[in-house]
């Protein structure tokens with residue numbers, strides 16, 4: 001029985017690209033790229049640790065962009081952010097097919113292309129939701145602060161959107177599931193590792209962190225949300241389809 | 257800021273503005289400038305949805321609900337006994353900026369009752385927009401309602417600050433207007449539309465010559481018609497709509513099912529159901545005209561002055577024109593593909609791309625995401641099994657309604673998804 005080679009990488013996109021580089025370099029017969037977060041001991045597979053290497057990653061990325069196309073590159077990155085367990089397998093196959101000249105953003109009847117396009121769609125939809133559902137609160141340090149818990153790791157995509165939009169205010173968006181944030185300081189965005197206390201949202205703690213006017217604006221927004229509703233057209237099914245309950249937690253208009 | 261007072265005004269003036277269904281905030285291309293605030297260059301975003309499922313994208317308010325007119329269909333009408341309020345210009349500016357900075361909204365949609373006269377009112381609307389742009393360096397979206405009868409000069413200025421301008425025609429026919437808003441004349445609506453259209457054309461052509469020419473209402477103009485208040489047929493409504501699209505280069509026409517707000521006997525009585533299904537069918541028709549290449553005369557005409565309520569207008573057309581089917585998925589052009597019931601424009605696009613690499617069969621079509629239930633009777637593909645039986649339109653209709661499991665479920669039946677995820681009521 002042939003051994004399967006497991007390439008274990010650190011879970012970052014650069015790490016994944018480095019692993020792809022090694023696949024082309026070492027040409028294993030059967031290979032599985034696995035993020036260290038989900039790697040499990042397995043007696044039949046041979047494990048190799050892949051070290052993230054910016055130079056190798058850049059080479060693969062450039063290759064993808066020039067040989068397979070910019071759009072394909074964008075799709076591959078977005079699909080990667082889905083964090084789905086099959087992402088490495090699908091993306092490696094897509095990259096291989098792409099380098100062989102297959103049109104991986106067009107042939108929707110191919111199973112891998114279809115899966116890729118579905119992942120891209122899922123991530124895109126979640127990214128769009130976060131663009132919409134972020135609710136900033138003004139802290140006493142004059143930073144607009146928001147928390148999110150997206151289904152996928154969309155924050156890097158959201159960061160670009162918010163940078164273009166809020167160029168004249170400092171802001172910080174914190175991903176509470178993944179324990180990191182993006183901070184904009186009026187000049188550039190930077191990724192920050194931080195822990196934010198859970199009590200920040202409680203009504204006792206809020207006055208300590210946020211400005212006095214902040215509460216008033218949340219209150220005005222809640223009122224606006226109520227006033228703009230037309231009760232005789234009520235349609236909760238449609239409402240929930242657009243704003244599923246799991247997102248309510250951070251929506252000011254949905255707070256009691 | 258006196259928050260209690262503002263809250264009270266906001267409640268009154270948002271409540272009065274909510275009957276305008278437009279909430280679109282896209283199509284502007286106004287990018288962030290000089291590191292200021294805001295950006296409206298992308299697709300509009302719905303930041304939340306009301307409990308009736310409508311997109312909330314803009315802060316939609318009236319400047320005031322004082323009004324000298326008495327249009328029967330309007331809550332703000334002079335004779336209505338309601339609380340009145342008025343915002344100051346600066347109050348609207350502050351609310352907009354503070355909501356925008358918190359990512360609640362894409363911008364402002366400002367309309368107003370008419371106080372004193374048309375120009376006096378329009379001047380104040382323009383003042384809000386001007387302040388936002390010039391003092392706050394605001395690049396978010398601004399939609400201003402043009403007040404019927406406002407001067408050309410004010411309309412010109414409005415377009416320099418606003419992304420979109422609109423005048424609501426409200427009543428689709430002249431006879432209806434005469435009955436329900438006798439002090440209003442159709443020309444008062446038409447004149448500002450014509451003005452805006454001309455300015456857009458003129459600014460565009462000047463911009464070609466001189467780069468620094470400012471943009472004028474980059475998201476164009478729109479209008480709204482109330483459905484079911486004045487007895488028009490669907491054909492009358494949609495022919496009016498088609499005329500507006502053509503004549504004034506409208507970006508959007510909105511259809512708003514009449515919500516009974518008055519005991520006036522010229523109007524449907526309070527308690528009458530809002531015609532939501534009809535509204536939905538009109539939006540679907542509108543989409544077929546704008547994106548699917550249909551001509552209005554194919555969908556509505558003397559023989560068919562009203563849309564069917566139990567099936568969507570595309571299926572309805574297909575059943576009346578069975579001689580065009582079945583369509584060969586692997587050969588047909590874009591136009592015919594788009595006419596197959598159960599296939600949306602996105603699937604059309606995917607089919608055209610995918611069939612370059614192989615002949616498509618049922619499995620492929622399923623994977624692409626077409627609605628097989630509907631489409632199966634109208635197409636052939638690269639499979640051996642087909643619906644070969646010759647069926648009459650009536651038989652097909654009952655088969656399709658039967659299998660889609662969604663017969664007529666009453667006015668609240670949620671069929672807004674027939675055209676994919678872009679429900680017509682969301683921002684476009």
Ligand code: SF4
Nearest residue numbers: 323325327330333369
């Ligand atoms: S002029 Fe406008 S606000 Fe005044 S009653 Fe007529 S529709 Fe309503």
